[in-house]
Amino acid sequence: MGSSIMLGTSLIDMYAKFGCLDxxxxxxxxxxxxxxxxxNAMISGFAVNGNACSNAGMANEGLNLLNLMSNVYHIEPKGEHYGCIIDVLSRAGLLDEERKxxxxMPNSSVPSEEAIS
Known part of the structure; x- marks a missing residue:
């Protein structure tokens, strides 16, 4: 199983680097x-191809991956994951989603909108 994960991750990384997100x-x-x-390879691949993702409407797919990762597979996102998704969202102009x-994020020092009001 471990080699299957390594092989799959390597393929994901390779295809993402070539921009073959499908x-x-x-x-x-x-x-x-x-x-x-x-x-991380999936989210980074979407971030590296940020312009293609935003043009293809795939920024929401990046959000979906982050949600699947944390809510379905119970893997706690780290700073690198948040950095990638923020990059994808900002390139797509989805600033409200980026702010949310x-x-x-854990340990975020950005005040919520309720705190600002």
Whole structure:
């Protein structure tokens, strides 16, 4: 199983670097199990291809990946994950969503809108 995760993660990384996000997603979907490194490769791939993601409407897919990672697979996102998703959202011009992510990050010092009002 470990080599399967390593191979899948390597393929995800490779396809993402070439901008083949549809194949990247297909490889991920076909993996029976994913780990933190795999999720990081997926989110980083979307961030590296930020302009393509925002133009293709895939910024929401990046949000979906972050949600799946934490809510379905119970893997706590780290700073690198938040950095990647913030990059994708800002490139797509989704500043409200970006602000919500930043406000909900653990140890965030950005005040919520309720606190500002």
């Amino acid at each position: 194949i990247t997603e297909k490889v991920s979907d076909e993996m029976p199990k994913r780990n933190l490194i795999c999720w 992510i930043v406000q909900n």
